[in-house]
Amino acid sequence: MNGSFQNDSKKGRGINGHFQTEISKDEVNQLDIKAYTGKITVVEDSAAVNDCIKQIRKSSIIGFDTESRPSFKKNQNFGVSLIQIATENEVFLFRINLTGFQQSIIKLFENPSILKVGVSIHDDIARLKQLKNFNAKGFIELQQLTDEYGIHCNSLKKLTAIVLGFRVSKAQQLSNWEATKLSDAQARYASTDAWVGLEIYNKLLTVEANGTV
Numbered sequence: 001m002n003g004s005f006q007n008d009s010k011k012g013r014g015i016n017g018h019f020q021t022e023i024s025k026d027e028v029n030q031l032d033i034k035a036y037t038g039k040i041t042v043v044e045d046s047a048a049v050n051d052c053i054k055q056i057r058k059s060s061i062i063g064f065d066t067e068s069r070p071s072f073k074k075n076q077n078f079g080v081s082l083i084q085i086a087t088e089n090e091v092f093l094f095r096i097n098l099t100g101f102q103q104s105i106i107k108l109f110e111n112p113s114i115l116k117v118g119v120s121i122h123d124d125i126a127r128l129k130q131l132k133n134f135n136a137k138g139f140i141e142l143q144q145l146t147d148e149y150g151i152h153c154n155s156l157k158k159l160t161a162i163v164l165g166f167r168v169s170k171a172q173q174l175s176n177w178e179a180t181k182l183s184d185a186q187a188r189y190a191s192t193d194a195w196v197g198l199e200i201y202n203k204l205l206t207v208e209a210n211g212t213v
Helices: 025-029 046-056 103-109 121-129 142-147 156-164 184-210
Strands: 039-043 061-068 080-086 090-094 115-118 139-141
Touching (some): 025 156, 039 184, 046 090, 080 184, 090 184, 139 142
Parallel strands (some): 115 139
Antiparallel strands (some): 080 090
16 A cells, blocks of 8 residues: 555655644644544444444444553553544444453454554554454554655644644543543544544545645
């Protein structure tokens, strides 16, 4: 997939000069905050996982992210609590601390025909493999992809600002992802992270195909 993208970083902007190469914290903070406002399905029942995956498999490109319970002690780490998958019409939040890391999800992650896009995917996959080993296929790292557009920022927050022109809140990042019930704010935050990954990828494809924003 990467072969279809050109490197135009010498111009100091992305393809056709559309994107900034970098953005400061102050510039990001001046942007309006936006969040995902569509349908969110929180999957807590193991019996519901397969049906949700069947719906997701109808998509050829999905946004992907994970969340783990934060640790505030040295040498203490928690496994993945939540897997977020965004389609064009819905975001699914799989609470795998409750449902388990089921085989249907693993098969999705091993399917090269369905592209999974996100930021820092290598770290997410490594943490998931601590639960069950699998052969990850079809994953696209946005940090690598945007570098080919001359964008030299690694965080999802900055990539969102540069490519989509708005700011995402990180207020819930260190909340308890293994809480008995996810709050509405947690669900919205987690959905937004997966959704903006998909939106960034789609915007980059539009620029590549049409030469316009």
